[in-house]
Amino acid sequence: MKPHLRWVLRTGAFLLGGAACAIAAVGAVSAFHPSAFANAVDIIADHDTQNTFGPAGAFRQGHPARIFLVKKGTSSGAIEGFNPANNDKLRIADFGLAKPEAVKELMHEDGRDIVLNLPGGPSIRLLNTSKESLPDTAFQLELNRNGLHETFAEDFNSFSWYAEGLVPDKDRQGRWRTHYGWQAANAEGSRSLPGESEVYGDAAFTGTAQAALGLNPFHLSNGSLEIWGEPAPQHALPFIWGRRYVSGLITTKYSFSQLYGVFEIRAKLPKGRGLWPAFWLLPADGTWPPEIDVFEVLGHETGKLFVAAHTKAGGVHTASGGDALVPDLSADFHDFAVEWQKEEIRWYLDGVEIKRTATPGDMHKPMYLLANLAIGGGWAGEPDSSTRFPAIYAIDWVRAYRREVKGQ
Numbered sequence: 001m002k003p004h005l006r007w008v009l010r011t012g013a014f015l016l017g018g019a020a021c022a023i024a025a026v027g028a029v030s031a032f033h034p035s036a037f038a039n040a041v042d043i044i045a046d047h048d049t050q051n052t053f054g055p056a057g058a059f060r061q062g063h064p065a066r067i068f069l070v071k072k073g074t075s076s077g078a079i080e081g082f083n084p085a086n087n088d089k090l091r092i093a094d095f096g097l098a099k100p101e102a103v104k105e106l107m108h109e110d111g112r113d114i115v116l117n118l119p120g121g122p123s124i125r126l127l128n129t130s131k132e133s134l135p136d137t138a139f140q141l142e143l144n145r146n147g148l149h150e151t152f153a154e155d156f157n158s159f160s161w162y163a164e165g166l167v168p169d170k171d172r173q174g175r176w177r178t179h180y181g182w183q184a185a186n187a188e189g190s191r192s193l194p195g196e197s198e199v200y201g202d203a204a205f206t207g208t209a210q211a212a213l214g215l216n217p218f219h220l221s222n223g224s225l226e227i228w229g230e231p232a233p234q235h236a237l238p239f240i241w242g243r244r245y246v247s248g249l250i251t252t253k254y255s256f257s258q259l260y261g262v263f264e265i266r267a268k269l270p271k272g273r274g275l276w277p278a279f280w281l282l283p284a285d286g287t288w289p290p291e292i293d294v295f296e297v298l299g300h301e302t303g304k305l306f307v308a309a310h311t312k313a314g315g316v317h318t319a320s321g322g323d324a325l326v327p328d329l330s331a332d333f334h335d336f337a338v339e340w341q342k343e344e345i346r347w348y349l350d351g352v353e354i355k356r357t358a359t360p361g362d363m364h365k366p367m368y369l370l371a372n373l374a375i376g377g378g379w380a381g382e383p384d385s386s387t388r389f390p391a392i393y394a395i396d397w398v399r400a401y402r403r404e405v406k407g408q
Contacts, residue, residue: 066082066086066088066089067088067089067091067140067324068082068088068089068090068091068124069091069093070090070091070092070093070118070122070124071092071093071094071095072093072094072095072120074122075122076121076122076123076124077122077124077125078113078124078125078126078127079124079125079126079127080127080128081127081128082126082127082129082138084133084134084135084137084138088138089138089139089140090103090124090138090139090140091139091140091141091352091353091354092118092139092140092141092142092352093142093350093351093352095118095119095120095142096119096142097141097142098141098142098143098144098145098146099141099144100136100138100139100141103116103139103141104131104134106118106119107131109130109131110125112127112128112129112130113125113126113127113128113129114126114129114130114131114134137356140352140353140354141352141353142351142352142353143262143337143339143348143351143352143353147403147404148262148401148402148403149401149402149403149404150399150400150401151256151258151261151400151401151402152252152256152258152369152398152399152400153397153398153399153400154175154397154398154399155223155396155397156220156223156224156225156395156396156397157220157223158220159176159218159220159225160174160175160176161174161175161176161178161202161203161218162174162175162176162177162178162254162255163202163203163204164177164178164179164185164204165185165186165204165205165206166203166204174255175252175255175256176250176251176252176255177250177251177252177253177254177255178200178201178202178218178248178249178250178251179191179200179202179205179249180200180249180251181251181253185204186205186206186207188241191205191207191240192241192243193374193377195376195377195378196243196374196375196376196377197243197244197245197274197375197376197377197382198229198243198245198246198247198373198374198375198376199215199232199240199241199243199245199246199247200217200247200248200249200372201213201215201216201217201246201247201248202215202216202217202218202248203216206239207236207239207240207241208238208239208240208241209236209239213235213236213239213240214233214236215232215233215236215246217229217230217246217247217248217373218248218250221394223396224394224395224396225250225394225395226392226393226394226395227247227248227250227371227372227373227392227393227394227395228247228248228390228391228392229245229246229247229248229270229275229373229375229389229390229391229392229393230245230246230247230389230390230391231244231245231246231389232244232245232246233246244376245375245376245383247372247373247374247375248372248373248393249370249371249372249373250370250371250372251282251368251369251370251371252368252369252370253284253368256368256369256400257284257366257367257368258366258367258400258402259364259365259366259367260340260341260342260402260403261339261340261400261401261402261403262337262338262339262340262399262400262401262403263281263292263294263337263338263340263369263399263400263401264335264336264337264338264398264399264400264401265279265294265335265336265337265371265395265397265398265399266333266334266335266336266395266396266397267279267333267334267336267371267393267394267395267396268329268330268331268332268333268334268392268393268394268396269297269299269302269329269330269393270299270330270373270391270392270393271299271300271302271328271330271388272299272300272383272386272387272388272391273299273300273380273381273382273383273384273386273387274299274300274375274376274380274381274382274383274384274387275298275299275300275373275374275375275380275383275387275391276296276297276298276299276373276374276375276376276377276379276380277296277297277299277371277372277373277374277393278293278294278295278296278297278370278371278372278374279293279294279295279336279369279370279371280292280293280294280296280369280370280371281294281338281340281367281368281369281370282367282368282370283365283366283367284365284366284367284368285365285366287365288310289310289311289312289317289319289362290309290310290311290312290313290360290362290363290365290367291308291309291310292308292309292310292338292340292345292363292367293306293307293308293309293310293321294307294336294337294338294347295307295336295347296308297329298379298380299330299380299387299391300381302328302329302330302331303325303326303327303328303329304323304324304325304326305323305324305326305329305336305349305354306321306322306323307321307322307323307324307338307347307354307355308320308321309321309345309357309359309360309363311360311361311362311363312362313360313361313362313363320357320358321347321355321357322355324349324354324355326349326354333394333396334349334350335348335349335350335351336348336349337349337351339403340359340363340367341359341403342359342364343358343359344356344357344358344359345357345358345359345363369398369400371393371395371398373391373393375391
């Protein structure tokens with residue numbers, strides 16, 4: 001890992017274009033006629049700019065595409081001009097459909113159109129479209145949980161801390177390490193990243209002082225782990241390298257790593273400018289990139305979810321991913337997941353796919369988990385008068401699974 005390179009990624013060099021997941025809201029009709037749906041696309045679809053990254057994380061925008069979200073309660077309607085070649089997607093939720101072939105079995109051709117009759121309704125007509133023109137990648141479906149075997153589970157009924165520096169007989173015990181570990185346990189390089197404004201504390205953290213500073217951001221509440229971010233107390237400021245905030249980081253660096261699988265977290269995120277919660281994966285061998293960002297969210301845009309896969313397989317640092325417009329992630333708990341397999345990576349929100357990309361050539365080694373609440377920096381911005389403290393990143397649980405895949 002080279003922290004200064006990650007700083008380039010995490011301070012604004014990879015801003016992504018807007019994406020949207022609009023709910024189908026056209027009225028139910030008794031017959032399908034193209035003229036009756038002249039405005040259907042405007043109502044049930046919105047744009048998703050397909051984005052990639054260039055060298056060193058430079059942002060590169062692709063051609064705009066459209067996402068059509070169909071779920072229980074959606075009214076029947078029609079879609080005109082559906083174009084998989086331009087990355088248009090049909091996102092189908094709440095019907096238990098995890099495989100494209102299962103969707104196609106519910107389709108029949110009617111003249112020049114396809115009619116998709118979903119269980120219990122609605123019926124969606126794709127105008128001037130044939131089954132042959134719909135590749136599997138045209139569908140964003142639910143996470144297929146068949147064949148998943150749980151390999152890691154944390155419910156946070158207690159906090160199993162890898163307590164470096166607290167007392168010698170507790171060192172190298174516990175599941176969750178509370179700093180990056182790129183330098184000594186109390187060193188700046190293990191407790192933050194260049195350009196950010198937080199220091200990651202714990203009960204043993206001293207900074208440059210001779211004794212623990214009493215900066216513990218971890219709290220258990222109602223079966224969840226809460227990571228609190230808040231302004232550093234006055235007594236700690238001289239010992240934390242000019243950082244102005246205290247927050248928390250947890251990693252499974254010494255307790256768990258895995259090659260491929262499904263990695264999932266259920267969390268409620270804080271709202272406020274300057275806040276930057278994330279859940280991500282790094283290689284257990286200490287190299288960087290690769291890196292998988294299961295999610296990153298900015299506190300002043302809690303209706304937008306960012307995902308990314310970073311790589312240096314081509315000799316320079318590039319990344320692929322995107323963003324999606326989602327419900328307010330600060331209003332309630334949501335499930336965030338990534339399925340990382342040998343050929344492909346797919347991201348999910350509340351069990352439904354939102355993005356996918358090919359697996360980079362250097363992303364074939366075990367990776368461990370990290371969750372953190374960063375504060376400040378060039379991308380998130382600094383907190384302002386609208387930011388409420390303590391800012392709380394609440395984690396209900398974390399899971400990992402291995403999928404039975406032939407040839408792996």
